[in-house]
Amino acid sequence: MNEVRSCPICLHDKSELLYTQKFAEHFEHKIVLCNFCGFVYVNNTPSQKYYNEYYKNQSKYEGTRQHEMHDEFTYKQFDYILRKFIPKNSSILEVGCSVGKLLDFIKHRGYKNLLGVEPAPECRIIAKKDYNISVITSTLEKFASKRKYDLVIFSAVLEHLTEVRNAIIKAYSLLNTNGMIYICVPDAERFHKKFDEPYGEFSTEHINFFTEKSLYQLMSNCDKVFIKSDGKAIVSLWKKIKIEDNGMHKYISQSQKKMGLILKKIELLPKNTIIWGVGALTQRLLMTTKIRNKIFKFVDSNKNLIGKKLDGIDILSPDKLVEYNNPILISSFAFKDEIAKETRKRELKNKIVTF
Ligand SMILES: [Zn+2]
Structure with missing residues (x-):
């Protein structure tokens, strides 16, 4: 059953239909433009649960997705980010790690504290066998962790998720103080600039079309550390910032103190x-x-x-x-x-x- 999805960036529920991409008799994506923030997304998606099942059962997907975004540009930028911003003793979690190819890349740069989360169960076995990488079979939503991480990676993942905000909030909760979130997504702003196959970017699996602007909006409670696009993919790194209370703690403790004096006077x-x-x-x-x-x-x-x-x-x-x-x-x-x-x-x- 399809749900009408609110904008995953700003949660506004009014949008303008841009295009309907038909895949089969009863399977089509309505690609819409958010009336408030301008984000382009598919608004008639099935629930995240449906997608979780879908990705769990997609064996073809396991083999192909690992190459999707990990081309020369993204690897080069990611390598730079690791060297410049991520100390070797960092604990790193990759969400939607597939068979662990990117984690293996990280391992070869001297990082030891690595873990992947991936809903498709075969991935855990392949990651262990091929790369000796630990992968937990789980969705991010269900992933429970007592420990915190210095870096959470979403590489070619956010464009697939129905609940983008929840994913970022969960990742945020998994971060240490000053922890970072790495995001790599296709750059929707440049689809028209590198025009090739008509409607080719509207695939069955991509339901969010990110731009640099929408990433800034999504990550508004983080500091941007790095962002770069080669016209195909946006590579970005975001740092968790201390939650500001705008002096509310101070106000409440001042009030408590004053209230104590008032009670004495009474x-x-x-x-x-x-x-x-x-x-x-x-x-x-x-x-x-x-x-x-x-x-x-x-x-x-x-x-x-x-x-x-x-x-x-x-x-x-x-x-x-x-x-x-x-x-x-x-x-x-x-x-x-x-x-x-x-x-x-x-x-x-x-x-x-x-x-
Ligand atoms: Zn919006």
Whole structure:
């Protein structure tokens, strides 16, 4: 059963049909352009589960795919990337490693810590026999690993996946701090520049058509380390960056500290305190502290609130304050100065407490 797939890059679900590629009576790919980010992809794909089964059972595929992208250009760039950015003691995981030819290439450059993941079970046996490379028979989705990796490789893989974002998120979770992701995909931007067979690029297996721009979007939570295209393939390397919290941790710990001081002040309040301000702060304090026991009356200058009750306690006008000598707590940060000014203007003799 086919599903209508949202854009794998931006998750937008509106697209424009570019072309329908027919393969058989009931098998066609609708190639669409995302209305939001411009990514071109097949939107009537079967589920990832269908593809997992498909790739598991494709024995022909095991033999052919290993040559698909590993031509002179990609090997040369990959070799450069290894030498320049990947230390020899790195732990390396290749996703969709097929029979392990690329891992063997890496092994011959002095790397020892290598592992492949590949759904087709025969690949594990061939990789062991031909290259003495360890391969786990699994999809990336199901792959469970206690250890982390310094480099995760997607070579000629992402163009096949229905859930591209999930694959990158999973890879990201498998990386050490400062770990890297290597991505090699066909360069869709240049299909027309190296025009050959009509519609030849719309194969049964390719469902995502990447450009440099779409890779940047997909990898927006990584730093680009390297990106290069020869017009056929884009070779790229991305570095995991520390997740920024934009000071949220700091804000929360500042709040905790201040809240501690507020709780102490509430504890020290006499039982007959007048609370000036019935805004969000007061309402939150009523819900989360024992301030209720300390309140005599509320005061607020908002005419819509005067005469009403909050939590069963009267809300008075500031004009009424002359009748009471109870201490007043200014329960507002936003209007703290304004309220203090008001108490001075009214020449109130009450004790004034602030947070
Ligand atoms: Zn999109």
